[in-house]
Amino acid sequence: MKPKLTLHPSSFIFVLLLISTNAPTYLCENDAQYINCSNAFTCGDTKLDLRYPFSGGNRDSYCGEEKLTCEERVPKITINDAKYRILDWRNTTQTITVARDDYxxxxxxxxxxxxxxxxxxxxxxxxxxxxxxxxxxxxxxxxxxxxxxxxxxxxxxxxxxxxxxxxxxxxxxxxxxxxxxxxxxxxxxxxxxxxxNEALRNGFELNWEGDNGECEKCSNSGGECGVDEGDGGFQCFCEDGPRSATCKVGNESLTLEPLQFNLATLKAATNNFSDENRIGKGGFGEVYKVWRQWRDQTWLDILDPNIKENYSEFEVTKCIQIGLLCVQQNPDVRPTMTNVLSYFSSYFNELPSSQEPAFFLNERSNPTIFAQESNINQPINNCIPFSTNKMSVSEFLPR
Incomplete structure (x- = not known):
């Protein structure tokens, strides 16, 4: 009998997380502001590491108070109505060398x-x-x-x-x-x-007298310095979201804690640990269930019938496809966080096609794909069914 997977509205995102569990953390956890502010200001052939306190160009306004422009392939800054060329910037001392652009x-x-x-x-x-x-x-x-x-x-x-x-x-x-x-x-x-003319082109030095101490603490904790656009105060952008000071407070970890479920949740998810949900006894891991529906072009069957009139088929399809892309066996074909954000933010982006994800180490329903992705010329017969995506195993044992 064909197993049926139905989801309540609040559970749809949960399934997307389940099928994305094996994706590297930087793919699905990095904050968009953290990513944007981690990039230096780009202009021409400049090698200067122009990050905080600078914004402008490829850096959004929340990345710094001082807005830069790129003119004639040269980074420039305007201070009190006078425009200057940036000749040098030293992050360690927060010192900038500038020269008058008009001279x-x-x-x-x-x-x-x-x-x-x-x-x-x-x-x-x-x-x-x-x-x-x-x-x-x-x-x-x-x-x-x-x-x-x-x-x-x-x-x-x-x-x-x-x-x-x-x-x-x-x-x-x-x-x-x-x-x-x-x-x-x-x-x-x-x-x-x-x-x-030569004396003026050699410029002069200025010191940044902003939030030096706060930025240093933020950087040392793994964050990117920026600005709270609400009150204009300092903000530390971390991989898991913005903080007021640093990415680590006390013993708080920069990475997210593993998902944990109580017994009631597990019993509900497995129909009271029914044998019908055990791998090899009629049940399937979550990854395989979604992949099978995707392969058979019946992925909308994972939705609860009660919400089928209240969803966007396009958005549901996009979420499922992105989740499958995040659990490809070969890390090189998984999307970067930038790609993922682009997929979600654009209506017209065409997503890459999904290959069959990994369910068991050296045991795949499509050996050709596994051989192509892993580049390992080894026989795949008599393989041990060891899951490479622990969240896809629906066999639960008490502690």
Missing amino acids: WDNICVSDYKNSTFDNAHFQYDHQYNDLRNVTLFYCPSDSAPSILTESYRESCGADKFVFYTPLPVPPYSGNCAVVVTPIFETNASLVRENKI
Whole structure:
């Protein structure tokens, strides 16, 4: 007699979990935010590990407060209306080296902006005095402002000249536009050699003054640092979901605990441990039951008849197929977590076809598939029926 498997509405997802038990944990447990924030910002050929506190591009806004853009294959950041090229980033010290984007090619600009960092998370490192300001005066005549004791000049066209100095200057109230931007102390000599473009392209350093301590603890626990989009506070994204601080609290494990069922649940699932549900005596493991229904194109029979008017056949079919893909014998053909999320999020994604999953070690109803997947040229006769998916065995013994 053909065994019948029916599911109540609350049990459908349970069966999907059962047939996915043998899939690696990273396939079905990793959090989408954890996956997204574990990827560095990609732009051109940059090798910089631009993760927290950065977002933008391939990194969603919850991955960091500082939004990056990719322009001309170069990662760039805007701080207080001034745009900078990112030359270097060191995660260990949370230090960034940037250069003014508008001064990258020359100093003859028409939009005059100071480099300011008020109310910004990036600040000068006040512990080391390795920066100095360069002040540029954009004037309508070729006469240097009288307050300058040392200056250098460059023509920017008719009736437009720029004078610059690496020395501190007193307050100025003349008719020249003034721009102040820092450079490395070691590059002051380049300014005096009329190589200001080179000095500006070498950039300067800033320190991130955000949640350094919290991010370090999160990273050490295996998490990815990010932002709670609700209140803007720090968030630690873990493989099993977001946490407020770390992925491990005390003796709490980063991995999920094995599923456990009480006696009442087991009795209900096995019809009071009926012999009809024992492997080899008319019963079948959950994986084999679903696979057989899939093979015979009768997979909708696993649903409870009472809900057949209230479900999406497309969604049910997708869930079953993804579950079968997760328990393929060959790990190389199992979907990655990214694939699984893509399958669930897109209506039009075409899923790969499912092969027969493993039920017993070296005992398969299709030896050809097993040989192809395992690449083992061994006889498969007289094999011991040892389950490779423990959840598919419906024989239960008391403890």
